[in-house]
Amino acid sequence: MSDSTPQVKLLVADVDGTLLDPQKQLTDRVRDSVLRVKAAGVLFSIISARPPGGVRFLIDALQITEPVACFNGALICTPTLEVLSQLLLDKQDVSLVANTILQNGLDLWLFKGSEWFVSRLNGPHVEGHVKLLNHPPRYIGPEYTLCMEANKLVGVSDNYDAVKRCQVDILAACGDRVSATRSADYYVDVTQRDANKGHSVVELAEAMNIPLENVATIGDMPTDVLMFQKSGISIAMGNAADDVKSQATFTTTSNTEDGFAHAMDEFILPRVGNPSGVRS
DSSP, X not given: OOSSOOOOOEEEEXXXXXXXXXXXXXXXXXXXXXXXXXXXXOEEEEXXXXXXXXXXXXXXXXXXXXXXEEGGGTEEEOTTOOEEEEOOBOHHHHHHHHHHHHHTTOEEEEEETTEEEESOTTOTTHHXXXXXXXXXXXXXXXXXXXXXXXXXXXXXXXXXXXXXXXXXXXXXXXXXGEEEEEEETTEEEEEETTOSHHHHHHHHHHHTTOOGGGEEEEXXXXXXXXXXXXXXXXXXXXXXXXXXXXXXXXXXXXXXXXHHHHHIIIIIGGGOSSOTTSOO
């Protein structure tokens, strides 16, 4: 190794903006880079704001054999999507958050496991999510205040300033009982307070018996900074904002340039004990 950063034994990756290109596609170069890292003996997992159905194709394509985290960590499941653990918002917070989202003029989405409910069936980004999950949502209707517990609530709008204001209002209303983060400019994701990527990295590392100093993380959004703070090595994508890059150990190129694959060659494979995946 060329510096004092630790050996990598577990790599945890964000999905959108990191593993996937702007068209939400997994390129051949990125797929090959993951398989080479795995061949070198590094365990590999993903953490995503997506529901379980939204990461199934990656589990298959990347031959993931370790637990994965969905809903920003509100649900940990096996590669066959069996639930290992989950964190739920209680009914009182579901009602409070739902009201705050709607009062800010955002659409409301609610997730619990594979169930998906929306306040507007033809709202923004619903069509894209239908393609992702291969099933339509159910209409949530005015009875949302009587909803069961939920893994995640989402406020959705293409008015990015409204999304930012809604995030502030949710945190003001619920305090430290919830985590409210923006996984994209048009989403505010709300989960139970410990359902965040930092907590999930710790949980995944413990499940695999890997010290946190030997964990590497890679991502592009403010939600990913929480996992940067828990890992021995962190990598920000080139498409990340400057405040995200400033929190990472390294910065790679953007997801329009297969930045994930570049990071594997430049920062991960040189820090593997048995770098059999390194190209000669």
